[in-house]
Amino acid sequence: MAIRSPQADVEIPDVSLYDFLFASLQGADLEHPALIDGPSGAVTTYGSLRAQVDAIAGAFAARGLGVGDVVALHSPNVPAFVSVFHGLLRAGVTVTTINALASGPEVGKQISASGAKSLVTVSPLLAQAVEGAEAAGLDPDDVVVLDGAEGHPGLRDLLAAGAPAPEVSFDPATHLAVLPYSSGTTGLPKGVMLTHRNLVANVLQAEPYIPLTRDDVIPAVLPFFHIYGVTALMNGALYQRSTLVTVPRFDLPEYLGLIEKHRATVLFVAPPIALALAKHPLALQADLSSVRLLNSGAAPFDAQLAALVAQRLPGAHVGQGYGMSELSPISHVIPTGRTDISPGSIGLLVANMQAKIVDPATGEEIEQPAEGMSAPGELLCAGPNVMVGYLGNEQETRDTITGDGFLHTGDIVTVDADGVFYVVDRLKELIKYKGYQVPPAELEALLVAHPEIADAAVVGVPDGEGEELPKAFVVLAEGADLSAQDVMEYVAAKVAPYKKIRLVEFTHAIPKSAAGKILRKDLKTA
Template identity: 80%
Template sequence: MVIRSPHPDVEIPDVSLYDFLFASLTEADLARTAVVDGPTGATTSYGELRAQVDALAGAFAARGHRPGDVVALHCPNVPAFVAVFHGLLRAGITVTTINALASGAEVAKQLAASGATALVTVSALLPAAQGGADAVGLARDAVVVLDGAEGHPGLRDLLTAGAPAPDVTLDPATHLAVLPYSSGTTGLPKGVMLTHRNLVANVLQAEPFIPLTPDDVIPAVLPFFHIYGMTVLMNGALYQRSTVVTLPRFDLAEYLRVVAEHRATVLFVAPPIALAVAKHPLAAQADLSSVRLMMSGAAPFDEHLAALVGERLPQASVTQGYGMSEMSPVSHTIPVGRDDLSPGSIGLLVPNMLARVVDPATGEEIDVPAEGMSAPGELLCAGPNVMVGYLGDEQSTRDTITADGFLHTGDIVTVDADGAFYVVDRLKELIKYKGYQVPPAELEALLLAHPQIADAAVVGVPDGAGEEVPKAFVVVADGAALTADDVMAYVAAQVAPYKKVRLVEFTHVIPKSAAGKILRKELRAA
């Protein structure tokens, strides 16, 4: 059966992202603070930001970039990211965002795959950026270093070029705005083609469930190069005229300082940040009284962790959402104020969203039950936020999007009678033990509830008998003393026999992506 959002559809205007965010600025809006540089406190008003966006659009056009060209943005969260990103889109250019932690080889792969004709970066990332640019033959003056580097154009050069913003006409439904890279459900990273309409739609789809206001102050530690930080945080905040405080990297002490000093009201986080806020002694001493909402996304966020965060932020709503780059990214979230929904749920379908849950073995559709919980199945989604496809990869596009427009997410979910969805695990990450499916996320949530465990991950590894068994990687809390037997006994006491952890390895850190996803491939190779 097709499952629909319980919220009425929202109207999606047929406009570019620039017009959607900036064309309706009022005189009062122009004076509001749009962006604050977290480390220095320097502010940029909405009026100043729009002027920068227009100036940058003109500068890139004057440098020969035309609508449909691709320019790579390889930059941490700094105020200039916001201006450059929207300046490029204002000129009709497609932006491919590169992970700030990418190596030179990884930069080169994305530049080549996307067909980027220029690269914008910062001096701290120049070694990797230049290595990537050299590998694909980009000229030195095609590498813009925002904060300045000898032989490269900088932000000041672009802002003072004096070229007017070009008169660009584009079809929001087909013109590519961004080209992030994602592995999807399988395989190597692929260019996700998202249009202006995709991005506009998803800001409007998320707004009824994650309402922001001009009075909100939002620390931006989630990377803008990732679709969660790009759409939910950066673009969502700009649309509501909120204030964004940029942080180029996550440092807990600095993050807590920004929250306290700027009286932050909304925290968009990934689970590792939520875990730090819940468990770290520094957070216990911080002033978090201004926070009204914490929303987690990008990785599983279970109800035990949500409860711990709730104890630290008793005045705030604690929710989570779900999505993927291929959906711009939000398809589900717990609406603010819906305290009746379990914080372990990914929430309800956002407006304009359709879903199916299908048995991954048979393809048969699983219905929403009249009461209780459905059987597990793969989640498929359709809506105006779903990507056009993967760049230059028609086969992967066909494998991912059905003929009637439903996107395979690769995630196994259940849905209850109220329409709330729960992620069991990623289809490709399920551990098969003696024919039973063991979801790593369930065991990880259990391990994180242990007071002496600071972080944990579970992967399937082969044992001597040819079986795949659950192996736990555990980071022990400071001052705690645990043995492998302690960990295995703790889990065994709370799960069915086939779900027991069979191997334990203690480690100092769980490898994760910038978006907070556990890098299971690295753990399996350990």
């Protein structure tokens, strides 16, 4: 029998994300700050934001883009990201968000895989953007540079014509809003198809557990290009008329300064930031007394680290959530104020969700116990936030979503009698490095493409601070003379910084099963 959320179901309106967030704006909310640019302090009110969204929708519609088209958005956290993201959705366009740290080849692969007809970027990322756009066959006119660059249209150029927002019609339950790329439970990145209804639902599902208010000020340091940033930070805050302070990159002194200057109340972080807040000397000197809530996500957040953070934030609720891109992304959260739930758990199922725990060896369902803790098994989740599938990959979709709508997460969990879930292991092979997903298969493909490498495998190894480091096991070709530094530099030149190989061990053979699958557990214990 499926385990149900203890939270009452919420009603999910049948509307677009634009209508959900902006249609009801009126009165005092129009002058309320929606966005504050962290570096400059420039303020965008809710009324101005909606006007920008409408104008951007008109500008892209005038370029012939609309329902059925995909546009890539490649930018750090700046106010324009929010207005462009929602402007594109307002025009009926599907947005594929690209990691701001992506290399040129990675940008090109995502543009090609998603079928994006245009790329929106910023001048500091232009070199990678142009390299990727050219590789994917886009013209310079298809690369829009928000802050302007010679040879490319800028946002000001697009808005100069003053085209009105278009009238669009689509079914929110089936029309794709965003297309983030995720490696799922294993393998190479795949386009995760998330509808307007998926995103609307997930904001409403999480809201009872993470109640934001109009008075909340939230430094947006987790990237908007990640679905966690889209839902928990951007859309969740806009829905409640909170104020977002955009942070283009994480720099601890600047981050602490923004918390103090704006009297920030809610912090959405990944564990490395939580660790800095708990231990770094600068954080120990900072005034964090305004913070009422810290929620960690994107990677495991253990009880010991949570306790350290709680000591620094004595008046705040410290907890974590759980999810994945395929779940829009939130499925579990420790509700604000629930001090009876261990901060080392992932909390309770959010509203409108069901879960199953299945023995990965037998496929048998593991029941929630009447008391104590269940046996461990793979977590499967069902709800209105589950993706509709992987773009152009029906087999992977069938392998990931069961016939009755439950999505395989690839994580091994237990659950107690009160419905509190704990992640105890990871069935999937993804490496989590500073909150980012590092797919071993992608790095292995790069390594074996080197003429002096005969075989390779990549695993995550603990670094002693709760993080995983990508480590390569390398079999050299006969006569080859590569050093560990050579291998690391070779990979670093081809991938985003967070995907770099951090450790190398040379070996005579890669252990594999009879079917040819790499036995990663053997490597991790070697």
